[in-house]
């Protein structure tokens with residue numbers, strides 16, 4: 472089934488230069504792949520999430536002086552020791568946190584669920600908030616050169632597992648769940664975290680990491696504000712949010728994200744597309760994207776990298792809808808599609 476209109480693309484945008492920290496962590500990621508091999512436990516994202524124990528200068532000098540074989544491979548034990556000695560564990564810059572408004576059995580929790588078995592199960596699900604709640608460690612703000620994580624003003628709920636940071640559209644469903652759990656303060660705090668990102672960057676980043684600064688995710692911020700408002704009647708939140716939501720709307724309706732199309736009667740329509748500001752391998756999947764790009768001509772690689780990052784912006788990475796042949800990642804053409812779901816979100820944004 473068609474999921475959007477097709478539009479002609481111009482060339483891919485240039486990527487802004489990556490920070491020295493990201494460039495270095497990408498090298499560590501590549502070394503990890505060469506040294507440890509592409510086993511099922513290799514996750515390239517782990518390496519760009521590692522917080523540095525020491526300065527970048529000291530860490531990169533130590534990395535350069537590691538012994539290597541004639542083909543440039545670092546011995547596995549040497550590499551593992553280097554990672555343990557020079558980095559904290561990925562995700563350790565987010566500290567476990569008990570939300571102030573969490574109670575084991577909230578008053579008026581799921582009032583329509585009478586079945587005792589279902590209630591017990593629902594309360595177990597409710598208790599998962601304790602496993603996913605975090606607070607950004609103070610070092611992230613004090614020593615930003617040692618972290619790819621970005622500071623946020625309020626405690627967070629993360630998706631979990633390898634997704635150690637806040638994500639944009641995940642937060643919509645997280646907020647719906649928090650409201651069922653009567654955790655109104657945490658839900659409002661999550662909305663304010665995203666509003667903060669719009670204030671700083673002009674849009675909500677894909678996730679709260681430096682390497683997500685080149686793209687957003689499905690625009691659901693206004694829907695989040697509405698959900699919290701309907702549950703709490705918090706008019707202060709509306710006042711705080713309105714100018715910021717207008718700013719976010721402009722991000723989605725300006726530049727190459729917006730496309731003008733003419734219908735059969737010659738009427739103009741303004742539609743949106745996913746369009747990352749990026750034309751290189753994604754840092755969190757650097758080694759994987761480079762592998763995929765080997766399947767296309769060198770002069771098509773930047774366009775492919777751009778379309779991969781744009782699919783990541785859609786949150787549906789990687790659904791077959793973004794692939795010309797429906798199967799191979801190397802046929803990705805995301806930015807040539809006007810997705811019906813994105814445009815429905817944009818319509819909802821102005822309703």
Ligand SMILES: OC[C@H]1O[C@H](O[C@H]2O[C@H](CO)[C@@H](O)[C@H](O)[C@H]2O)[C@H](O)[C@@H](O)[C@@H]1O
Pocket residue numbers: 516630634638640641677678753755756783784785786787788789
């Ligand atoms: O649950 C968080 C998100 O996880 C997926 O996407 C994220 O991971 C990708 C690979 O590391 C990354 O490139 C992408 O930009 C991230 O958003 C998932 O596809 C998303 O829907 C989800 O929000």
